[in-house]
Amino acid sequence: xxxxxxxxxxxxxxxxxxxxxxxxxxxxxxxxxxxxxxxxxxxxxxxxxxxxxxxxxxxxxxxxxxxxxxxxx
Amino acid sequence: xxxxxxxxxxxxxxxxxxxxxxxxxxxxxxxxxxxxxxxxxxxxxxxxxxxxxxxxxxxxxxxxxxxxxxxxxxxxxxxxxxxxxxxxxxxxxxxxxxxxxxxxxxxxxxxxxxxxxxxxxxxxxxxxxxxxxxxxxxxxxxxxxxxxxxxxxxxxxxxxxxxxxxxxxxxxxxxxxxxx
Numbered sequence: 611x612x613x614x615x616x617x618x619x620x621x622x623x624x625x626x627x628x629x630x631x632x633x634x635x636x637x638x639x640x641x642x643x644x645x646x647x648x649x650x651x652x653x654x655x656x657x658x659x660x661x662x663x664x665x666x667x668x669x670x671x672x673x674x675x676x677x678x679x680x681x682x683x
Numbered sequence: 684x685x686x687x688x689x690x691x692x693x694x695x696x697x698x699x700x701x702x703x704x705x706x707x708x709x710x711x712x713x714x715x716x717x718x719x720x721x722x723x724x725x726x727x728x729x730x731x732x733x734x735x736x737x738x739x740x741x742x743x744x745x746x747x748x749x750x751x752x753x754x755x756x757x758x759x760x761x762x763x764x765x766x767x768x769x770x771x772x773x774x775x776x777x778x779x780x781x782x783x784x785x786x787x788x789x790x791x792x793x794x795x796x797x798x799x800x801x802x803x804x805x806x807x808x809x810x811x812x813x814x815x816x817x818x819x820x821x822x823x824x825x826x827x828x829x830x831x832x833x834x835x836x837x838x839x840x841x842x843x844x845x846x847x848x849x850x851x852x853x854x855x856x857x858x859x860x861x862x863x
Binding site: 626627628630634671673674675676677678679680 | 700702736739741742743745751753755780782784787800804
């Protein structure tokens with residue numbers, strides 16, 4: 611999984627031409643989180659700067675609505 | 684643009700995601716949703732979309748409840764009334780958490796674009812899965828590999844054509860967006 615992410619060179623959102631990241635889509639956000647539910651750095655996911663900002667916002671919104679955890683025990 | 688004119692320049696499009704406590708039974712849920720509608724309508728809002736996302740397990744327990752009903756409501760509202768709705772939702776006992784966000788209203792073109800994207804994504808996934816299966820299945824006997832080769836030759840062209848077509852259509856739509 612981690613290896614797979616490292617290999618990715620292109621931003622996932624650019625490649626799929628996603629303009630706005632939906633915070634309700636928890637499954638999709640999960641792939642940008644570490645096993646401790648922290649947001650993974652751009653280096654690991656290959657996300658571009660623009661989408662990383664949008665992603666961070668979406669993750670925080672999803673956390674507030676209990677769609678993804680703030681942290682795992 | 685036409686829509687924006689219809690609802691007046693002062694109206695803003697909002698999206699509210701509301702978690703309703705699982706202490707309320709499934710039968711009582713419509714009444715609670717009606718109550719929320721009442722709050723929005725009271726403040727002069729018009730509801731454009733209402734979707735019940737169903738009962739979900741919360742990532743962490745909120746107010747001692749581990750499950751919640753997720754309700755998604757889209758509505759138009761004058762921005763001055765936003766705080767009133769926010770406050771009323773906060774006071775509702777059945778609502779354990781809510782989030783109201785300003786969003787861009789989806790036009791027909793957006794919806795069309797989304798559908799296309801979904802379809803092409805699904806196709807791509809299928810192809811990847813096929814590839815993985817082929818990679819994973821190491822040749823055990825020569826007969827099997829031969830059969831697979833035949834399959835390979837037969838199957839991909841159809842898929843590729845449809846993918847290319849989809850891509851073309853997608854490009855067109857994207858180009859249109861750029862021009863606009």
